[in-house]
Amino acid sequence: MTFDAIAREATVVLCAGTGGVGKTTIAAALGVRAAAEGRRVAVITVDPARRLADAVGIPLSNRPQPIDGPWPGELSAMMLDAKATFDDLVVREAGSDEQARHILDNRLYQNLSGVLSGTQEFMANEKLFELHQSGEFDLIVVDTPPTRNALDFLEAPEKLVGFLDGKLMRLLFPRTIRRAVNAGLRLMLRQVSSVVGARIVEDGEAFLRAFQGMEDGFRQRAKQVTGLLSDSGTTVLLVTTPRRESIAETRWFAEQVLARGMRIGGLVVNRSHPSFSDRPVTELSELSAQHSEGPLGAAFAALVDAQTTVEAERTAVAELSALVAGAPVVEVPLLPHDVRDMEGVETIARHLR
Ligand SMILES: Nc1ncnc2c1ncn2[C@@H]1O[C@H](COP(=O)(O)OP(=O)(O)O)[C@@H](O)[C@H]1O
Numbered sequence: 001m002t003f004d005a006i007a008r009e010a011t012v013v014l015c016a017g018t019g020g021v022g023k024t025t026i027a028a029a030l031g032v033r034a035a036a037e038g039r040r041v042a043v044i045t046v047d048p049a050r051r052l053a054d055a056v057g058i059p060l061s062n063r064p065q066p067i068d069g070p071w072p073g074e075l076s077a078m079m080l081d082a083k084a085t086f087d088d089l090v091v092r093e094a095g096s097d098e099q100a101r102h103i104l105d106n107r108l109y110q111n112l113s114g115v116l117s118g119t120q121e122f123m124a125n126e127k128l129f130e131l132h133q134s135g136e137f138d139l140i141v142v143d144t145p146p147t148r149n150a151l152d153f154l155e156a157p158e159k160l161v162g163f164l165d166g167k168l169m170r171l172l173f174p175r176t177i178r179r180a181v182n183a184g185l186r187l188m189l190r191q192v193s194s195v196v197g198a199r200i201v202e203d204g205e206a207f208l209r210a211f212q213g214m215e216d217g218f219r220q221r222a223k224q225v226t227g228l229l230s231d232s233g234t235t236v237l238l239v240t241t242p243r244r245e246s247i248a249e250t251r252w253f254a255e256q257v258l259a260r261g262m263r264i265g266g267l268v269v270n271r272s273h274p275s276f277s278d279r280p281v282t283e284l285s286e287l288s289a290q291h292s293e294g295p296l297g298a299a300f301a302a303l304v305d306a307q308t309t310v311e312a313e314r315t316a317v318a319e320l321s322a323l324v325a326g327a328p329v330v331e332v333p334l335l336p337h338d339v340r341d342m343e344g345v346e347t348i349a350r351h352l353r
């Protein structure tokens, strides 16, 4: 597969990599590439720094907003609002408007949803699934959340199932409270309230009652999301810089992705240094030594420095390329300035071939 093929054929692309390597930028650039192929594309960004929002110059909301540009397709972008996405999910899964309102108004839910949605992975997955289901887009590019562990995103749906199956639930609600709620033992509840506070118990009871019957829906949905992540149209795009630390983390991540049986669709080596010479560093060093006294001495020394960096980057990239064997690798040069606008995004997009 080539990047052209990804832009033309993939249905879901997950841009993954460690912080600051250019995930958000590459996600937007791939969106531009695919829109140039005439496709209807949505880019979901989870960029708290609002870089993409600023780059495309429109206020992003929790729904994809169209971005005008010289492409035959349609490009939309949105910034994930994790709390709003969670609320939407509750409303959809609830049996009635009343049940939804009971949950949304519940103080415990309000706290819990803050905590859960704080782990944006859940909601990025949820949003991805929702947009995929809507049928409005041919391709959805997800800029994965800036977590310490890039795997969190891929594992989120399973974790949600784990949550519903009780692990976290048990932590959140001590057994006494759950039993009291389940059995409806008012007396017991009153005793518990005297210890942990009446309000917490009331909230907990109301919360569990409000959620009754919804777990199955949640569980099923999490399984569908997991299915989408392993669908044949879904591909992971690894983004890295050619620097050692970044390469090491990317290697680890690539191994995990492959171990999960997922495809790595491509590798983007962003912020690569341009090469100024075809000659190896050893040869350049000799030339530099010969000219050290002359007017070209400083220039040769600078060239040796630059090419040393380039050679180190090449070696590192070659190692990674071997790991993602078969997947296309593109190098995107370090631009002389930040990617601040759509023009910058389009410049990057031209390298994704
Ligand atoms: N090829 C590049 N050349 C120059 N600046 C870049 C390049 N790619 C990304 N940047 C800049 O680097 C910063 C981090 O990029 P970003 O896409 O936000 O990374 P991430 O999403 O991985 O944290 C941004 O300021 C962006 O404009």
Ligand SMILES: [Mg+2]
Binding pocket: 023, 024, 025, 046, 047, 143, 146
């Ligand atoms: Mg980002």
